[in-house]
Amino acid sequence: MQVEILYQGAFALAKLALEQGESAKAESGAMVAMSPTVDVESRLDGGVFGALKRKFLTGETFFFQTLRATRGPGEVLIAPTVPGEILSLELDGAHAYCLQKDGFLASSVGVDVQTKTQSLAKGFFSGEGFFVLQATGTGSLLVNSFGSIHRLLLGPAQEYIVDNSHLVAWSSSTEYEIRKASSGWFSSVASGEGLVCHFQGPGEVFIQTRNPGAFGSWIRQFIPTSG
Amino acid sequence: MAPTTETDCRGLLFDGESAPTGDAVSIIVDADSLVVTRNDSRPADIRLDSITVEWGGIDRTQLVIRDRSPAPSRSEPEEPDAAGPQPAARMLLIADPRFLDTLSAAAGPELAARLDALRQSRRGSDRRWRAAGLALATVIALATLELLRGAPLLTGLAMSLVPPAWESSAGKLLVRQFLAGQRVLDDPAVTKELSRLIAPLVEALGPSPYRFEFHVVASDDINAFALPGGQVVLLTGLVKTAASAEEVAGVLAHEIQHVVGRHTLRSFAQRVGLSVVLGLLLGDVQELAGLASILMTSRYSRTQESWADAEGARLLVRAGLPVEPMAAFFEKLQARDSGAGQALEFLASHPASAGRAAAVRKLALQQNARPPKLRSLGIDWPRFQSLVATRSSTGP
Numbered sequence: 188m189q190v191e192i193l194y195q196g197a198f199a200l201a202k203l204a205l206e207q208g209e210s211a212k213a214e215s216g217a218m219v220a221m222s223p224t225v226d227v228e229s230r231l232d233g234g235v236f237g238a239l240k241r242k243f244l245t246g247e248t249f250f251f252q253t254l255r256a257t258r259g260p261g262e263v264l265i266a267p268t269v270p271g272e273i274l275s276l277e278l279d280g281a282h283a284y285c286l287q288k289d290g291f292l293a294s295s296v297g298v299d300v301q302t303k304t305q306s307l308a309k310g311f312f313s314g315e316g317f318f319v320l321q322a323t324g325t326g327s328l329l330v331n332s333f334g335s336i337h338r339l340l341l342g343p344a345q346e347y348i349v350d351n352s353h354l355v356a357w358s359s360s361t362e363y364e365i366r367k368a369s370s371g372w373f374s375s376v377a378s379g380e381g382l383v384c385h386f387q388g389p390g391e392v393f394i395q396t397r398n399p400g401a402f403g404s405w406i407r408q409f410i411p412t413s414g
Numbered sequence: 415m416a417p418t419t420e421t422d423c424r425g426l427l428f429d430g431e432s433a434p435t436g437d438a439v440s441i442i443v444d445a446d447s448l449v450v451t452r453n454d455s456r457p458a459d460i461r462l463d464s465i466t467v468e469w470g471g472i473d474r475t476q477l478v479i480r481d482r483s484p485a486p487s488r489s490e491p492e493e494p495d496a497a498g499p500q501p502a503a504r505m506l507l508i509a510d511p512r513f514l515d516t517l518s519a520a521a522g523p524e525l526a527a528r529l530d531a532l533r534q535s536r537r538g539s540d541r542r543w544r545a546a547g548l549a550l551a552t553v554i555a556l557a558t559l560e561l562l563r564g565a566p567l568l569t570g571l572a573m574s575l576v577p578p579a580w581e582s583s584a585g586k587l588l589v590r591q592f593l594a595g596q597r598v599l600d601d602p603a604v605t606k607e608l609s610r611l612i613a614p615l616v617e618a619l620g621p622s623p624y625r626f627e628f629h630v631v632a633s634d635d636i637n638a639f640a641l642p643g644g645q646v647v648l649l650t651g652l653v654k655t656a657a658s659a660e661e662v663a664g665v666l667a668h669e670i671q672h673v674v675g676r677h678t679l680r681s682f683a684q685r686v687g688l689s690v691v692l693g694l695l696l697g698d699v700q701e702l703a704g705l706a707s708i709l710m711t712s713r714y715s716r717t718q719e720s721w722a723d724a725e726g727a728r729l730l731v732r733a734g735l736p737v738e739p740m741a742a743f744f745e746k747l748q749a750r751d752s753g754a755g756q757a758l759e760f761l762a763s764h765p766a767s768a769g770r771a772a773a774v775r776k777l778a779l780q781q782n783a784r785p786p787k788l789r790s791l792g793i794d795w796p797r798f799q800s801l802v803a804t805r806s807s808t809g810p
Contacts, residue, residue: 279438279453280424280438281424281425281426281436281438281439281509282426282435282436282438283509285472321472323509340434340435342434343428343503343505357472358435358472359471359472359476359509360426360435360436360471360472360476360507361471361472362470362471362472362473362474363472389426389428389434389435389436389505389507390435390436391435
């Protein structure tokens with residue numbers, strides 16, 4: 188599967204080129220356009236239980252779409268719902284990534300996307316809930332984001348602090364802890380950065396340049412509350 | 415991710431030559447070294463006698479193997495370098511924890527012992543997390559069960575915080591609501607006789623936070639019930655059915671114990687919800703307005719009933735009154751209930767378990783075995799019955 192990201196930026200579009208017989212999986216409803224050689228099937232990835240787990244624990248779609256180039260080579264255009272860059276990652280069987288719970292856009296069939304339980308403390312405080320997605324296996328992985336994507340590259344034992352709501356994806360080789368943003372509880376709350384993720388390398392951390400929750404609150408003030 | 419053979423495993427290598435995110439490598443455990451091969455076949459073997467192994471990576475579930483042999487920074491290996499990647503120590507990251515077993519099999523005694531300690535630490539922390547998870551799941555399950563059952567423990571806790579004084583004012587409000595639509599027999603002739611019946615019971619109860627008030631209401635239902643805070647309602651149907659003043663005393667002793675046990679408030683709270691109890695807690699008695707009818711149809715639990723029976727019988731003993739008539743009255747009601755198929759109000763609102771009358775009978779026999787000095791209530795029962803009958807038909 189060849190991946191090309193078009194219009195990278197707020198309104199990015201991903202073009203997946205499939206050989207005959209090849210298939211890709213995508214978030215349900217992400218397909219924008221495709222060649223007539225491609226068939227769309229809804230599939231419960233990981234069986235009914237796996238799908239239920241994904242749906243109810245992470246809020247990720249119950250069904251993955253399977254896009255199969257049945258009648259010859261073809262291409263599929265895929266877009267996420269939110270305005271933002273699309274992150275394209277190559278998995279080689281050794282590199283694995285964690286995604287924020289609704290970050291999955293599309294992948295090759297060789298990529299296994301599973302729900303992963305976070306520890307209690309992380310679940311309570313990371314703002315990402317108790318569950319994140321973990322992508323393992325081999326192939327291409329597309330992740331959606333809000334805003335642009337910035338890559339942080341951490342060497343062994345190198346540390347970095349990220350606001351929870353800006354997390355997109357991070358290497359499984361990193362370690363992270365949830366900590367207070369500043370030393371005192373009061374200033375933690377008052378600074379608007381209550382709890383943050385404290386990452387330690389080696390590995391990559393991809394962050395989005397905008398915070399969807401904060402944007403939602405900002406836009407709410409312009410919405411008339413009564414008609 | 416999983417080993418392709420017993421000893422072949424995929425991992426990430428970090429060293430001076432690797433990509434910043436690590437090079438994918440395959441690892442085979444040899445007799446005295448890790449045979450590490452990059453995708454481009456360049457070797458990067460690590461001697462087993464120079465490695466340290468620890469948990470790391472996401473959630474500390476991956477194996478981190480460090481090669482100490484070049485040792486340019488042996489003095490302080492964990493020194494963080496915020497400036498950038500630290501090429502000094504070579505490092506392998508392996509996602510499959512089963513590699514630990516493969517490694518142990520090939521390790522010398524010293525390394526094997528360290529690996530074993532590592533495995534133990536993992537099991538320990540796994541156990542702790544599992545215990546924490548189990549505890550959380552248990553709490554959630556219990557809380558759900560509690561809510562499904564109408565939150566008896568929560569209401570119990572909230573109720574223990576409701577002062578008897580507020581309970582009393584709630585009871586007064588409720589009884590006023592109830593009596594408003596009823597014919598109340600409150601003329602002195604009735605109340606004087608009634609007080610002779612009640613006084614020994616209240617006296618035997620001893621100090622109580624509640625001030626008991628008894629109301630006689632004209633109704634053909636054979637019933638008596640308690641409202642929170644010491645309000646007790648006696649229906650004339652019960653007076654008519656009872657063969658003696660002592661039988662009525664037995665029923666009233668039972669109702670008094672419902673008040674003492676706060677059963678009314680408890681079952682009421684479970685029926686109408688915690689909000690009312692919380693309202694009471696905040697002193698908002700008005701919350702109860704309009705809820706009197708619900709209270710009238712409240713059911714006690716069997717445990718509450720048998721508790722009130724037993725404590726009621728004990729109250730009779732303390733008051734120097736016979737328990738036997740109480741047992742006789744219950745038996746009479748039960749016989750009538752099963753015989754005529756007529757739903758007697760007292761039994762309906764005070765659900766009878768099969769052995770209830772029998773249990774009171776047993777208490778009566780115990781009393782009879784060691785007969786106390788019984789007091790006489792000094793009430794001319796037939797006269798009182800006809801007085802009540804007249805008053806309830808003609809009205810005040």
